[in-house]
Amino acid sequence: MTTSSPETDLGRTRRARRIGRALTEAHPDAHCELDHSNALELAVATILSAQCTDKKVNEVTPKLFVRYPSAADYAGADRTELEELIRPTGFYRNKTDSLIKLGQALVERYDGQVPGKLADLVTLPGIGRKTANVILGNAFDVPGITVDTHFQRLVQRWGLTTQTDPVKIEHEIGALFPKREWTMLSHRIIFHGRRVCHARKPACGACTLARLCPSYGTGPTEAAASAKLLKGPRARDLAVAAGVDPALVPQQAVVAEAP
Numbered sequence: 001m002t003t004s005s006p007e008t009d010l011g012r013t014r015r016a017r018r019i020g021r022a023l024t025e026a027h028p029d030a031h032c033e034l035d036h037s038n039a040l041e042l043a044v045a046t047i048l049s050a051q052c053t054d055k056k057v058n059e060v061t062p063k064l065f066v067r068y069p070s071a072a073d074y075a076g077a078d079r080t081e082l083e084e085l086i087r088p089t090g091f092y093r094n095k096t097d098s099l100i101k102l103g104q105a106l107v108e109r110y111d112g113q114v115p116g117k118l119a120d121l122v123t124l125p126g127i128g129r130k131t132a133n134v135i136l137g138n139a140f141d142v143p144g145i146t147v148d149t150h151f152q153r154l155v156q157r158w159g160l161t162t163q164t165d166p167v168k169i170e171h172e173i174g175a176l177f178p179k180r181e182w183t184m185l186s187h188r189i190i191f192h193g194r195r196v197c198h199a200r201k202p203a204c205g206a207c208t209l210a211r212l213c214p215s216y217g218t219g220p221t222e223a224a225a226s227a228k229l230l231k232g233p234r235a236r237d238l239a240v241a242a243g244v245d246p247a248l249v250p251q252q253a254v255v256a257e258a259p
């Protein structure tokens, strides 16, 4: 990216689209990392994911989903039993509260079904705008942008927005991409944030976006130091795509849990 003259709006849009294409190539495996088979399960998993890794949530939910298959089951749950089941995800008292209240609200106002509209979803206990967009995008096929901590950090590093308010970020980034791409774009950005562009030490020297990124150099730029920072089962593929020797990626990075 050249820094000699200020970037025009058109230039920024074009660069954003190039970033989008590079992300599509880098992360063909991008998807919602919370296991679910319907909108209720996704709503529950998203509530549990606050301050907790998706991996831990996925360990807890299979048993939970069998025990509580419907909104009415959460509405009438025995608090102590539910607390015990979700305890490993942390903040389990608050989360139990949210799940019971969510079940009650769904039964009372939506016939036990999770509604498919943003305006309805955000009125439900435990469901904020971010969660609502996750549910819309992944359970209802309604395009949604999910501004989580990774998304926020990356679009700021790319200079695609100077906003800090998640709703403003959502609108500003949404305007740069076709609506139909929003859900997958969100997954890919979050994947990149978890596997390459980490909060503290981004793997700049092993990043396929380096030429499009004004923050290149925030993390190490040498191949060996950068390769060690890649994470996840496709860490070596990511290295190859960035022109880095995959042998420099240690085995522990490949098996590492993406944060």
Ligand code: SF4
Binding pocket: 157, 196, 197, 198, 202, 203, 204, 205, 207, 208, 209, 210, 213, 214, 215, 216, 217, 218, 219
């Ligand atoms: S070049 Fe560095 S800061 Fe930019 S996206 Fe890649 S890892 Fe992140």
